[in-house]
Amino acid sequence: MEKKRIVFYDDLNDPYKKQLADGLKDTPEERYVKFFHMQARLWALKGFPNWKRKITMKPHPWI
Secondary structure (H helix, E strand, O other): OOOOOOOOOOOOOHHHHHHHHHHHHOOHHHHHHHHHHHHHHHHHHHOOOOOOOOOOOOOOOOO
16 A cells, blocks of 8 residues: 655646546546545545435416
């Protein structure tokens, strides 16, 4: 496992640029797999999203 280290950036855009450069190194298949790993982590932190959506039609008060 890779040891984590503290990185000091000169510009606020540097982390964004580094992330883009790392993403370009990956193949589309690796990015696809990473997406689902990140999604699973997010759901572990926030809980599984409740995707039950309803459309409610109400009469307008002026009619």
